[in-house]
Amino acid sequence: MKAQALAVQGEETGEMVPLSGLRVGQTASVGEVLGNLELVHRLREMGFYQGARVKMIRRGSPCIIGLAGQRLGFRGDDLARILVRVPAMAS
Amino acid sequence: MAVASDKTTWTIALVGNPNTGKSTLFGALSGLAQQVGNYPGVTVEKKTGEVVHHGRRWSLVDLPGTYSLAPRSPDEMVTVDVLLGRRADVPPPDVILCVAAAGNLDRNLYLASQVMELGRPVVVALTMNDLAEAEGTHVDVAALSRRLGVPVVPVQAQRREGLEALKDAVERAGAGEPPAIEGLFPDPFRAEVDRLAEELDGRLGVNLTGAHSPRYLAERLVLDAGSYVEEALGLPEDERRELRESVQAARGRLAEAGCRVPEIETTSRYAWVADTLDGVVAHGKAEARFADRLDAVLTHPTWGSLILALVLLLTFNAVFSWATVPMDWIDAGIGAVGGAIEGAMAEGPIRSLLVDGIVGGIGAVVIFLPQILILIGILAVLEECGYLARAAYLMDRIMVHVGLSGKSFIPLLSSFACAIPGVMATRVIEDRRDRLTTILIAPLMSCSARLPVYVLMIGAFIPKRSYLGGWVQLQGLTMVGMYLVGVVVAAAVALVLKRTFLRSATPIFLMEMPAYQWPSPITVARRMIDRGWDFLYNAGTIIFAVSIVMWGLLYYPRLSADDLAPLLGRQEQAEGALEAARESADEARVAEAEAAVAAAEARIDGAQQRQSLLGRMGRFIEPAVRPLGWDWRIGSAAIASFPAREVVVATLGVIFDVGEEVTEGEGEQRLTQALQGATWPDTGKPLFTIPVALSIMVFFALCAQCVSTLAVIWRETGSWTWPALSFAYMTILAYVGAFLTYQVGTWIGS
Numbered sequence: 130m131k132a133q134a135l136a137v138q139g140e141e142t143g144e145m146v147p148l149s150g151l152r153v154g155q156t157a158s159v160g161e162v163l164g165n166l167e168l169v170h171r172l173r174e175m176g177f178y179q180g181a182r183v184k185m186i187r188r189g190s191p192c193i194i195g196l197a198g199q200r201l202g203f204r205g206d207d208l209a210r211i212l213v214r215v216p217a218m219a220s
Numbered sequence: 221m222a223v224a225s226d227k228t229t230w231t232i233a234l235v236g237n238p239n240t241g242k243s244t245l246f247g248a249l250s251g252l253a254q255q256v257g258n259y260p261g262v263t264v265e266k267k268t269g270e271v272v273h274h275g276r277r278w279s280l281v282d283l284p285g286t287y288s289l290a291p292r293s294p295d296e297m298v299t300v301d302v303l304l305g306r307r308a309d310v311p312p313p314d315v316i317l318c319v320a321a322a323g324n325l326d327r328n329l330y331l332a333s334q335v336m337e338l339g340r341p342v343v344v345a346l347t348m349n350d351l352a353e354a355e356g357t358h359v360d361v362a363a364l365s366r367r368l369g370v371p372v373v374p375v376q377a378q379r380r381e382g383l384e385a386l387k388d389a390v391e392r393a394g395a396g397e398p399p400a401i402e403g404l405f406p407d408p409f410r411a412e413v414d415r416l417a418e419e420l421d422g423r424l425g426v427n428l429t430g431a432h433s434p435r436y437l438a439e440r441l442v443l444d445a446g447s448y449v450e451e452a453l454g455l456p457e458d459e460r461r462e463l464r465e466s467v468q469a470a471r472g473r474l475a476e477a478g479c480r481v482p483e484i485e486t487t488s489r490y491a492w493v494a495d496t497l498d499g500v501v502a503h504g505k506a507e508a509r510f511a512d513r514l515d516a517v518l519t520h521p522t523w524g525s526l527i528l529a530l531v532l533l534l535t536f537n538a539v540f541s542w543a544t545v546p547m548d549w550i551d552a553g554i555g556a557v558g559g560a561i562e563g564a565m566a567e568g569p570i571r572s573l574l575v576d577g578i579v580g581g582i583g584a585v586v587i588f589l590p591q592i593l594i595l596i597g598i599l600a601v602l603e604e605c606g607y608l609a610r611a612a613y614l615m616d617r618i619m620v621h622v623g624l625s626g627k628s629f630i631p632l633l634s635s636f637a638c639a640i641p642g643v644m645a646t647r648v649i650e651d652r653r654d655r656l657t658t659i660l661i662a663p664l665m666s667c668s669a670r671l672p673v674y675v676l677m678i679g680a681f682i683p684k685r686s687y688l689g690g691w692v693q694l695q696g697l698t699m700v701g702m703y704l705v706g707v708v709v710a711a712a713v714a715l716v717l718k719r720t721f722l723r724s725a726t727p728i729f730l731m732e733m734p735a736y737q738w739p740s741p742i743t744v745a746r747r748m749i750d751r752g753w754d755f756l757y758n759a760g761t762i763i764f765a766v767s768i769v770m771w772g773l774l775y776y777p778r779l780s781a782d783d784l785a786p787l788l789g790r791q792e793q794a795e796g797a798l799e800a801a802r803e804s805a806d807e808a809r810v811a812e813a814e815a816a817v818a819a820a821e822a823r824i825d826g827a828q829q830r831q832s833l834l835g836r837m838g839r840f841i842e843p844a845v846r847p848l849g850w851d852w853r854i855g856s857a858a859i860a861s862f863p864a865r866e867v868v869v870a871t872l873g874v875i876f877d878v879g880e881e882v883t884e885g886e887g888e889q890r891l892t893q894a895l896q897g898a899t900w901p902d903t904g905k906p907l908f909t910i911p912v913a914l915s916i917m918v919f920f921a922l923c924a925q926c927v928s929t930l931a932v933i934w935r936e937t938g939s940w941t942w943p944a945l946s947f948a949y950m951t952i953l954a955y956v957g958a959f960l961t962y963q964v965g966t967w968i969g970s
Contacts, residue, residue, distance in 0.1 A: 166482075167292065167445070168728060173486035174288045175730065176327045181490070186512075187519055191616050191626070191729045198324040198357065200515070202613040202626070204729040 148211040151185035157213035164209035236319030238285030239734035241347040246282040248377040273387040289334040322352035341393040356504030408477040412470040546590040554583035581767025595637035600747040604739030623718030625729040628658040635665035653722040664710040669866040681913035759928040766863035773834040791820040849912040849962040865925035911965025915958040923954035
C-alpha cells in the first residue's frame with residue numbers, strides 16, 4: 130500500500146531520460162537504476178529509490194544532484210546509470 | 221541475558237550516517253575521556269569514551285559512519301558486529317544512540333529503521349536542526365517521536381544544548397523495552413522471513429545467544445548477498461548448505477511475488493520513511509540559500525578549481541613556513557639533550573648509542589610532528605566545514621583520467637606531509653582495487669622528509685638564476701619540478717596498475733556534499749591529537765629501532781689503534797696550535813686554530829665512517845651507483861637512508877667529514893662547501909655536478925625509503941605483498957629515474 134503510493138508518483142510522469150540529461154534546476158523522479166547490482170543497491174540506499182525526487186544542481190561529469198535535502202557528487206558511467214522520469218509538462 | 225538496568229556499566233553505541241555531526245556529539249558527550257585504537261584484526265578505528273550520568277558510568281562507543289546496516293565495507297561490518305554484540309572486545313550495547321541530521325531525515329531514517337529492528341532500546345539524537353530550520357525545513361520532534369515509538373531528542377552538540385535531555389532519554393530507554401517496528405515489509409516477504417526464522421530456530425536451538433531474534437537474522441539472510449550472517453551462525457557445513465538452499469528458494473518465491481531482493485529492502489524502507497515523515501516534516505519555500513551561492517562558486521569548473529589551487533598553495537605554504545619555528549625548537553631541544561648526555565658521560569659506545577642512536581632517532585621522528593600536525597589540522601578544518609568533499613568533487617575530473625575517483629584525492633593530499641596518515645586516510649575508499657592503487661602511489665607524493673635533501677642539493681648546486689624580472693627562480697622551479705616528478709610518476713603508476721593486476725573499471729563517484737558549517741574546535745583538536753599520536757607511535761617505534769641499527773652499522777667496527785694513531789697525532793697538533801693561539805690572544809688565529817681542531821675531529825669521524833660496515837657496503841655497491849654519477853660516499857648515504865630517508869643529510873655530513881651538526885645554519889653551510897669541494901679521488905674532478913645533484917634528488921623523490929610507511933601499508937592491507945611491491949617498484953623506478961636524469965643531464969651538459 131505504501132509502495133503503491135510511491136508508484137503513483139511515478140505514473141504521472143513522462144519519458145525516461147538519463148539523469149545527466151537534466152538541465153540545471155530541473156527536477157525529475159527516479160525511474161530505474163541500472164548496472165552492477167551492488168552499486169545499484171548502494172545508490173538506492175542513499176535515496177535513489179523509485180519515485181525519489183532529484184534535482185540537477187550542477188551538470189557535467191561528475192554532476193551534483195539535489196536529493197531529499199542532501200547534495201551528492203555523482204559520476205555514474207557504465208557501472209551504474211540512473212534513469213529519471215521528467216514530468217511531461219516540464220517547466 | 222541480564223536486563224540492561226541491572227548492569228553497573230552500560231554500553232551505549234553511537235551509530236549514524238556520515239556527516240551528521242556524530243563525532244561532534246561523541247566529543248561533547250565524552251569530553252576528553254576518549255580512547256582511540258583499532259579493532260583487532262581489522263583496520264577500523266575504535267573510539268570509546270566515558271559518560272557519567274546520575275552516578276552511572278556509561279561506556280560510549282562511536283561506530284564508523286554508515287548509510288546502511290547491510291555491510292559491504294570493513295567499517296560497516298564492524299558497526300554491524302558491535303550492534304549485534306558479536307565482538308568480544310565490546311559488550312553488546314544496552315542502548316543504541318542513533319544520530320540523525322534534521323536536514324536529511326529520509327536517508328537518516330533509512331538507517332534508523334534498520335537499527336530499530338535489532339531488538340535493543342534506541343534513542344534518536346536529532347542534529348543540525350538549526351541548519352535545517354535555516355533552509356526552511358521544520359521537524360515536529362514530538363510527532364516524530366510518537367511515530368517512531370522511540371525518544372527523539374534535538375541536540376546542538378557544539379553549543380552543548382540538549383545533552384542532558386539526551387542522557388536522561390538514554391537512561392529511561394535503557395530501563396525500558398526495545399522498540400517494535402511492524403509492517404515495514406510487504407506480507408509475502410514477512411511470510412518468508414517467518415518461515416525461515418522457524419527453520420533457524422530449529423537449527424540453532426540452544427545455540428542462539430538470545431541477543432537478537434531469529435526473525436532479525438532470517439531477514440538479513442534473505443536481504444544480504446554476503447554470507448556474514450551465515451558465518452555468524454556458526455553452523456556445521458552440511459547445515460549451512462541446507463540453509464543456503466532455503467534462502468535461495470525463499471528469494472526465488474519472493475521474486476515471483478514481485479518482491480525482488482535486494483530492491484525490496486530500499487523500496488519498503490523508504491515507503492515506511494515516507495509514511496513516518498508525512499506531516500512531521502514541513503518544507504518551507506527555501507530562497508536561494510547562502511550554501512547554494514557558495515557552491516555555485518566553489519564547485520565551478522573554473523573558479524572552483526582556481527580557489528582549490530589557491531587553498532592548496534596556502535596549505536602547503538602554512539605547512540612549510542609555520543612549522544619552521546617549532547621544528548627549530550625541537551631541533552635545539554634534541555641537540556641540548558644530546559649535548560647534556562655528551563657532557564655527562566665518558567666517550568664510548570654507550571654514549572654514542574645514547575646520543576647518536578637513541579636521542580638522534582627520537583629527534584628524527586619528532587622533528588616532523590609540527591608539519592604533520594599543521595597539515596592534519598588544516599585538513600580537519602577543511603573537512604569539518606564541508607570543503608574537502610567539494611575539492612574531491614573537483615578533482616574527480618582529473619583523477620578519472622588515471623582510473624581513480626575523486627575519493628583518492630584526500631589521501632594523496634595528506635601524503636605530501638607524510639605518507640603514513642595518507643595511507644590511513646584511504647579507508648574511505650570502498651573499492652578495494654582503488655584503495656590498493658591509492659596506497660601504492662601515496663608514497664610517491666613528496667613528503668616533508670624529502671624536503672631537506674631538496675633544500676641541500678638545490679642550495680648547493682642549482683645556480684641562482686631568475687627569469688621574468690625575478691618572479692621565477694631556477695631554484696624554485698627545480699623544487700616544484702621535484703614535487704611534479706612524484707606526481708607525474710604516481711599518475712603513470714596508477715594508470716599501469718589499473719590496467720594490469722589491479723584492473724577494474726573506473727569506479728563510480730558518489731560522495732555526499734555535506735552542509736557548510738563552522739568546524740568544531742574540539743573535533744579538530746582531537747583529530748590532531750589522535751593522528752599525531754598515531755604517527756609518533758607507528759613511525760616512532762620503527763624509526764627509533766632503525767636508528768639504533770644504523771648507528772651500529774656506522775659505529776662498528778672501530779678503527780684500529782694503528783689507524784687511529786696518526787689521526788690522533790694531527791688532532792693533538794691542532795689542539796696545541798689552538799692553545800698557542802689562545803695565549804697570543806689573536807682572535808683571527810684562534811678562530812683559524814679552532815677550525816683546524818674541528819677539521820681534525822671530523823677527519824677522525826670520516827675515517828671511522830669509511831671503515832664502518834656501512835662505509836664498506838657503500839664501497840661494495842659503488843659499481844652499481846657509478847652509472848648514476850655517484851661515488852661510494854653518496855651510495856653509503858643512500859643505503860643509510862633506506863629505513864628512514866630523513867637521516868640522509870646527517871649521514872652525508874658525517875661521511876663528508878663535516879660532523880653531524882649539519883642541520884643548522886653554519887653547519888649546513890659547511891656541508892654545502894664540503895659537497896661543492898668534493899672530488900673524485902682518481903681524476904680530481906668535482907664529484908657533484910648539476911646532473912649528479914638532480915640524479916640524487918630524483919632518486920630520493922621516487923625511492924621507498926621509509927620503513928614506517930611500509931609497515932603501515934602492511935597493517936592496512938593485512939599482507940606483505942603490498943609493502944613488498946611498493947618497495948620493489950619504487951626502488952626500481954628510483955634507480956631508473958636517477959640513471960636517466962644523470963645520463964641525459966650529462967649528455968645535455970656536454
